[in-house]
Amino acid sequence: MSSYVLELDQVSVAAPGPDGPRPIVHDCTLRVRAGEALGLVGESGSGKTLSVRAVAGLLPDGFTVGGAIRIDGEDIAALSAKRLRAVRARSLGMVFQTPRAHLNPLRTIGDFMTEALVSVAGEKPDAADRRAQDLLAEVGIPDPARRMRQRPGDLSGGLLQRVMIAATLAMDPPILLADEITTALDVTTQEEVMAVIADLRRHRDLALLFITHDLALAGAVCDRVAVMQHGRTIETLPASTMRRDAADPYTRRLLSATLPGELVTDRPPAEEPVLTVAALRKTFQVRSPRGGREEFVAVDDVGFTLARGGSLGIVGESGSGKSTTARIICGLETADAGTVTVKGADWTKPARRAGDRRARARIAQMVFQDPYQSLDPRQTVRQCLSEAVAVHRRGLGRAELDARVDELLAAVTLTPALAAQRPRSLSGGQRQRVAIARALAAEPEILVLDEAVSALDVTTQVEILTLLDGIRRETGVALLMISHDLTTVRRLCDHVVVMKSGVIVEQGPIADVLDRPHAEYTRTLLDSIPRAGWVPRRRLPARTSALPTVATRTTRIIPGGEK
């Protein structure tokens, strides 16, 4: 009989509140066997992160936990504080979403790696040092010795994530708790990290509790998937038969959100494009790590067109220059070279005078990524929208303003009752709708969406994208969608531009690019998208054999290279 490495039995978590404890997690029940990978999937507010933090003992002050948590068969409630610390240190490896926050920025990587080895496992500094380098190599970090001397600030997010994983391996835990570890990473980096984890699982017989909002990813890399909503585990399914066996309507909705969806195939009649970008170039002056000045080429010879009433997606990972391009088009940045032509007028230089800016505002508007910061927190929805309307229609009476605001709210399917509220009482999806309404107030012909849905839950994303598509069809506004997520672009756009490191790698109608990609980068991007049957592959060479571990006080010793 295989033993359970981790069990959560009707675990509940309550936050401290002014009127007593407020339960956030009501019933989280799951079991992870040795060597098994269990995905824990849910949207924001589902309680998945809190449940795992309860296991690791990382809840904020004042939080209370109910139910039973068993690590390696031991009920943690029955353990003394000292013993519990020891059990957690040796049995749990925990990796988080933003590794940078979990590393002391003032100390070197080497220090971080060897710390636990020296002070907890009692190793000698030299042996710990060597072991740390071996672990770094195992997770695929080239030149470990150099990295050991660097500080977290010198490493990228993907590398840091691997460092964290390597550090957790030092104690050779039976289970790895991974909390949204790839959410902040590019999709290609995500593939690398998942490949590393897959290797580690194979060679170390490592169990995995993989928390994510991405059901497709969980289905692809885990053996079983548990779904949480509103603080409860709703159902647990084997990954391979997930689509077929899902019974709960919420799970089915999540599943349908991950499906590719219909491609946009209706193309507007070929006429004069509403936006033409040609030979755009933008460089930034940055201080290089060596102290001198360096030129960073953000956008290099970028050109594309946007048809009237069409929708174009610009896809790229971080640093590809897609956001900079969008900002140049909207006048937030000045290009060094190239042209931006909108409806025949030259928009290459940003508008200076207020009159010019207003004129341009009536043509192009922008919706930003962060729903929490794109609205003035001090304004009510009505004040925000009224201001946007009043800029272009001076001298409107109160009643007419209100009527127009109500129209806008209806256009984004928000009830008028929300108009008196401030952003802080709205959900992320509602705030984005307000932002879209604000953009529509100017009755623009081009709507630029800079990662406008990236910060939203998956189900909300689908809603907003559907809304935007509807708006495009009704009003004929052209959409320019910037995103790192090909699946988002797929839902909304009829043409796509793929960017990498400031240059356009490929562009064309969406069906062509997705089905018959020419550029290798496009192929890599497509391959990195988790889907059924997906196996993450490493692109960098690395050591994959297991390594001898330190004989700790547990009896688990994996001999070198034997598995």
Place this chain on the structure above:
Amino acid sequence: MSVAQLAGGRVPTFARRLAVRDPLLIAAGIVMVGILVMALFGPLLAPYDPNQLYVGPVSGPPSLEHWMGTDDLGRDILSRVLVGAGPSVFAPIAVVLASSLLGTLIAVASAWFGGWVDGVSSRLIEVIFAIPGLVLAVLAVSMFGKGLIAPIVALSIAYIPIVSRLVRASARQELAKPYIAALRIQGVGSFAICFRHLVPALLPAVLAQSTVGFGYAMLDLAAISFLGLGAQPPASDWGVMIAAGQPSLLIGAPEQSMFPAMLVVVTVLAVNILGARVTTWAEGAGR
């Protein structure tokens, strides 16, 4: 949604009922009102002429006729304290008003225009900051003579950097937020963005800083008067009284120094409590 946001629950509304649950704030409020009343109506409330010599015994202890006793020249301490409240309270208010206004203006201009405007004003601010406030006041006095005017002007200048640094940092943070970019793209005019959106965002922090700054200004001005460089005898500014009462301490008559000293401390305590509450409110006001 982060764990911390979940923990915060609903955002508290700072309504009166919350204030009632905060007895310290109520006490501080009462004290402040009392002090303001003294400052405004001191001369009317004083039982004796504060400058009349020998209305009572020399350095007499508190009694029914003289609630705070008499000083070394036989003047009634209570009357002097009441009359001295005016300069002791309004001078710091002047300092805070002037420095907050100027500091905010410089900081907003700095953050808005950036470039050389920012560079020059930042350097200017740093130069002012390098000279301790007390030293600026002393310098001013050695130029223009003793009295309260020179120190008030000097301290107003000396306090600008504190306000300015705070406001500049907040303003830059605010201007980097997407909603400001959205407003620009919407075509809203620069002036409107500045005064309808930016300044209201900065006001809570400025208010909090001003409240705390009032306490510092009061202490600094009283210290300058204590040194004999600020208000001059026979004015009954509290700092002057404390200094004048120093010799009496050793003969067992501490009232002349102690009562004004207690008033200074109590006022600053109340202001600090108020300031702490305002700061907490200010931090929550932006969400």
Place this chain on the structure above:
Amino acid sequence: MNASVARQLLGKLGGLLLTLFLSSIVIFSAVLLTPGDPVVALAGGVRPTPEMIQAIKVEHHLDQPIWVQYLYWIGGVLTGDLGTSFVYKTPVVELIGPRFGITLLLVLYTIVLIAIFGIGSGILAATRGRRTDRAVLVATSFGVALPTFVVAILLIWVFGRVLGWFPVYGAGEGLVDSLYHLTLPAISLSVLYIAYLSRITRGAVVGQLHSEHVDTARVRGIPRGRTFRRHVFLNASPQILAISGATVAGLFAASAIAEQAFGIGGLGSLLTEAAARKDLPVVQVISLLLVILFVVLNAAADVAIALIDPDSVKPRRNA
């Protein structure tokens, strides 16, 4: 510390020097803004004859353009000629010399007190649980409302009149006696700053205690003491260091109050007397001295911070 950090630091230090230069101009200009004729002041109360006026003008370079006068003044400062007191008619150097040591001793004594009690109580408040935290909070709330002159008269009353444990006047002879005499003044100076530093320390330490990287260290089982030293306190120290430059410079200025209250013949009391008599040369020199101190201390703090946290010196990328 690598080369680029060193370069950034030098840039910062250069900036500080520029500030020093500009401040010296401000201090120098005090002479220009003063109402009245400097010639009369220099003549020392005697109504000057035309020959005297001419002589004074030549001697003090008053007939030269402003910037030349400034150069003479700065040149003098750098070579040790600090001008002549309006009031005493003696070189300022001679006035300052003996007094400097006393003030220095007082300030050093105060710094020790502030460091021990300020940082110490801040750490205790942050690490020893709610009760200690509350107690320290109440104490510091009072502390920030107790300026030097209030504590001074309190101490004078208690120790001068009631208990005779410490002397309340003068600075004493010799090191031990001086320390004995300077104890009460040092206490009076330190109370406010102890409270202030205590709060800053507490805030910085608490901020680190609740940070995620400390959580991670705990989960990994790193022992508490080690966690505190290497992760909590180390990361909190830049914040504490950052305010130390301005604090100590302010201390020197505030010593004037303690010296006045306790009858100590130090730099501060000289400053007060000079200001009262509008003895500008003396005030200017002492002011300049204090600015130099501020700049030097800030530079030292910047270097220390750069050693602990080299990344803080690098400007952020713009991409």
